[in-house]
Amino acid sequence: MKRIDEMYDVKLHDPYMDRSHYKDPTICPKCGLVFHNKRWVRNEELKKKFEASGTEIAYKLCPACKKIEDRYPLGILELRGPYLLNQEKKQLILNTVRREAANEEFRNPLARIMQIKEEDGRVVIWTTTESLARRLGRVVYKAFKGDLKISFSESNKFIRVLWERE
Ligand SMILES: [Zn+2]
Numbered sequence: 001m002k003r004i005d006e007m008y009d010v011k012l013h014d015p016y017m018d019r020s021h022y023k024d025p026t027i028c029p030k031c032g033l034v035f036h037n038k039r040w041v042r043n044e045e046l047k048k049k050f051e052a053s054g055t056e057i058a059y060k061l062c063p064a065c066k067k068i069e070d071r072y073p074l075g076i077l078e079l080r081g082p083y084l085l086n087q088e089k090k091q092l093i094l095n096t097v098r099r100e101a102a103n104e105e106f107r108n109p110l111a112r113i114m115q116i117k118e119e120d121g122r123v124v125i126w127t128t129t130e131s132l133a134r135r136l137g138r139v140v141y142k143a144f145k146g147d148l149k150i151s152f153s154e155s156n157k158f159i160r161v162l163w164e165r166e
Pocket residue numbers: 028029030031032033061062063064065066
């Protein structure tokens with residue numbers, strides 16, 4: 001079992017997180033997040049309050065919905081190896097991934113899974129933040145052992161997390 005993390009303290013530049021692009025308040029028409037006081041929050045009451053107050057509101061996709069629209073992941077987690085041939089085990093892993101993603105989205109509403117694709121026995125998961133891909137990789141590694149490798153993509157635009165088990 002091994003774990004290689006080439007970018008433990010490195011933070012990727014997120015071109016979608018330039019806060020000056022957004023007026024305060026902005027509401028995302030797709031997912032309903034509110035941008036207020038330099039933060040994106042999921043807060044129905046705040047959203048209703050703004051909509052009822054007559055404040056001038058900007059409607060613009062939040063960084064997460066924009067990445068999904070542009071198909072621009074910041075993290076790609078790939079699961080592979082013969083271990084996944086066992087459907088039951090694969091489902092357990094995917095349940096773990098989804099549960100952890102829900103936890104993370106609670107902490108950071110901009111952290112989301114963009115898509116989960118299965119191809120040739122591999123599972124490829126795109127995420128809107130690098131930290132979510134990293135976290136999902138670590139959680140799978142912790143629960144299911146195997147090998148974990150975290151590195152930059154060749155383009156340096158996203159991180160690649162590879163988990164593999166025989
Ligand atoms: Zn949104």
